[in-house]
Amino acid sequence: MAAPTITDAPPIVKQKKEALFSKKNLQTLRDPLDDTNPITVQVLGICSALAVTVQVKPALIMALGVMFVTAFSNLIISLIRKSIPTRIRIIVQLIIVAMLVTIVDQLLKAYVYDVSKKLAVFVGLIITNCIIMGRLEAFALAQKPWPSFLDGIGNGLGYGLILVMVAVFREFFGAGSILGYKLVPQWAYDHGYVNNGLMVLPPAALFIIGLYIWWQRSRKEELVNVS
């Protein structure tokens, strides 16, 4: 856009076109990483965070899948938000989300079949991942497409952050490796180091997220009474 030539141009012109990465938009993108993290603060999408985090690779792919679905479902719902009747909005949302998840599922089956086998039903369960519904209800139904898209990316990232963190802990202590590379050397095992069996079991994920929540809330007083 050319700079306005008249010096006293009305300020409306400025407001009309918000910069693509304005401060507000960046904040939409950044907040879900910590302050409004979908898992630890909004208490959404916990199920898959616990189930797919035994190893880092499935966790990463799951995080990417969720990010894709949150971003694009937010975008699509935001684009058509004015023409959705409120009474049937949940069904409309579910159909759009189910469509996107079907795309993700088919892509995974086509390109990373072994991981898609490992994730099994959890890809389908992205549909019922509360993060997606939660963000659609709380954000996309009332906001413009671009901020909604950023909100989706941000929440997907916040979700992925927790997922990968938990997975790193669990794979390192449970199997002595990260992304399949052995990190604990053989001599440690020879001297009596044993992989932690608890880390492979599902409750370990709850313990790690519980500890993370404890740490996060003792660091930020304002989060203490969120839920």
Added chain:
Amino acid sequence: MQHLLNLFIKAIFVENVIFAFFLGMCSFLAVSKKIKTAFGLGLAVVFVMVLTTPLNYFILTYMLEEGALTWIHPSLASVDLTFLAFILFISTIAGAVQLVEMVIEKFLPALYTSLGIFLPLITVNCSILGTSLFMQEREYNFAETAVFSFGSGIGFFLAIVLLAGIRERLRYSNVPAPLQGLGIAMFITALMGLAFLSFSGIKL
């Protein structure tokens, strides 16, 4: 017969939807503050599960699977529509939840108000879609599907009522402030999960 009974016990205890697969955690953590509401939500989940999983079984076997459409015309034998499973499964569930919502609003208005937003959210309770997807993945037949869905529902019911009981007691204990609410609920669920792991020693 014994096989079905085994499956039932397994679905409740050994492969409990909450403690073994962590499905439906959101509502599990959010609605488990009082036994009464937990009880209501548990029943609603059992009902929706028992209703939708067999229904989805029929959709899968007579509409989606390869060769499922032969009852229309033999030439359709090679059609495989399983990629549509997600969309159809979730529609069934959304419909069933709508039904439950209307029934509860009519006959149990007190429960209706206490469940609030979490009633429509049963639609996105992953344990319900999860049961349908497990049914598909493990290739259960109809009898197994019915027993499995009932067992999973009871498993969810049991888990949420147990946690609600513990959390009601927890009000009298001295939990560090940053750990209150969600944090301690996570730890308790983990400990309960460990307890339920002991069932996995049972060979069925």
